[in-house]
Amino acid sequence: MEDLVEKIHQLKRQRRAVILAHVYEPPEIQELADFTGDSFALSQQAAATDAQVIVFCGVRFMAETANILSPEKITLLPAADAGCQMFDDRLLAEVQRVRQAQPDACIVSYVNTPAAVKALSDICCTSANATEVIRSLPEDREIIFLPDGNLASYVKEQTARPIHCWSGGCPVHANLSLQELTAVRRMHPAAPVLMHPECRPELRQQADYIGGTMGIVRYAQQSAETEFIIATEQGVLYPLQERCPDKKFYLASPRMLCLNMKKTSLEKIYTALDTLEPRIIVPEKLRKQAAKSLHRMMEIKGR
Ligand code: 13P
Numbered sequence: 001m002e003d004l005v006e007k008i009h010q011l012k013r014q015r016r017a018v019i020l021a022h023v024y025e026p027p028e029i030q031e032l033a034d035f036t037g038d039s040f041a042l043s044q045q046a047a048a049t050d051a052q053v054i055v056f057c058g059v060r061f062m063a064e065t066a067n068i069l070s071p072e073k074i075t076l077l078p079a080a081d082a083g084c085q086m087f088d089d090r091l092l093a094e095v096q097r098v099r100q101a102q103p104d105a106c107i108v109s110y111v112n113t114p115a116a117v118k119a120l121s122d123i124c125c126t127s128a129n130a131t132e133v134i135r136s137l138p139e140d141r142e143i144i145f146l147p148d149g150n151l152a153s154y155v156k157e158q159t160a161r162p163i164h165c166w167s168g169g170c171p172v173h174a175n176l177s178l179q180e181l182t183a184v185r186r187m188h189p190a191a192p193v194l195m196h197p198e199c200r201p202e203l204r205q206q207a208d209y210i211g212g213t214m215g216i217v218r219y220a221q222q223s224a225e226t227e228f229i230i231a232t233e234q235g236v237l238y239p240l241q242e243r244c245p246d247k248k249f250y251l252a253s254p255r256m257l258c259l260n261m262k263k264t265s266l267e268k269i270y271t272a273l274d275t276l277e278p279r280i281i282v283p284e285k286l287r288k289q290a291a292k293s294l295h296r297m298m299e300i301k302g303r
């Protein structure tokens with residue numbers, strides 16, 4: 001394995017590549033990466049480098065976002081079949097139908113959607129800035145939030161705005177049960193619960209902190225507490241333990257596992273750098289439309 005890691009580093013230098021890993025990726029992939037973080041911040045970090053090649057260790061929609069922000073760079077997705085269970089192929093057709101039926105509505109799409117959906121949206125948001133994005137919209141605009149119904153209901157609670165919530169959801173978060181969380185809380189009664197807003201509302205009521213993946217990591221780093229219950233995908237335990245070696249973390253459920261996020265391997269990264277495939281190229285017309293929704297989000301203070 002050490003040999004392979006060394007070969008990847010050599011090839012990375014030759015290719016002038018930057019390796020990005022989402023914090024749900026396996027530990028050895030996060031350890032190898034130049035940048036780790038949440039899905040949108042990684043694309044921004046890659047855009048700010050002068051690398052010629054982006055190797056995105058994550059899922060397809062993330063690599064698409066990287067390509068939208070950095071069209072001049074080659075974007076590689078080593079795990080070519082890494083998709084997302086939050087939506088399927090029907091999402092685009094449904095969004096097209098809504099766009100036609102309600103042309104004046106403001107469609108807010110979670111950054112965790114395909115490029116084609118971003119292109120049909122008015123603005124994007126992340127799990128970290130969703131509330132600010134909604135607050136920035138004119139009071140008289142009808143708001144449709146997609147695809148994650150749990151994140152939508154969270155921002156609706158936070159902003160008290162009349163939001164039409166889509167019914168999609170991330171099964172990794174939405175399937176966390178109250179029984180599982182209650183059992184872990186019983187075992188660790190002093191540990192605050194840090195939860196991703198993709199979890200269901202009745203679970204969120206149990207949380208001491210609600211935020212996106214890096215919000216959870218930062219909260220644990222800055223907190224005076226020494227143990228935490230973590231309600232998001234288990235890959236995040238790696239940065240938590242790295243950054244807080246003296247603190248203890250308990251996963252809310254061993255079922256909080258995204259198999260798509262575990263499809264990247266060192267071998268696939270090496271092959272991607274060697275062959276410069278599989279590439280993610282968002283067609284230019286679509287890219288420009290999707291970029292508008294991302295740039296509108298970036299103009300909002302705090303992102
Ligand atoms: P963030 O890292 O943006 O919070 O997204 C969570 C997620 O489910 C990514 O697949």
Ligand code: SF4
Pocket residue numbers: 024059083084085086112170171172173233258259260261
């Ligand atoms: Fe999709 Fe959920 Fe996996 Fe993220 S954790 S890639 S939203 S299924």
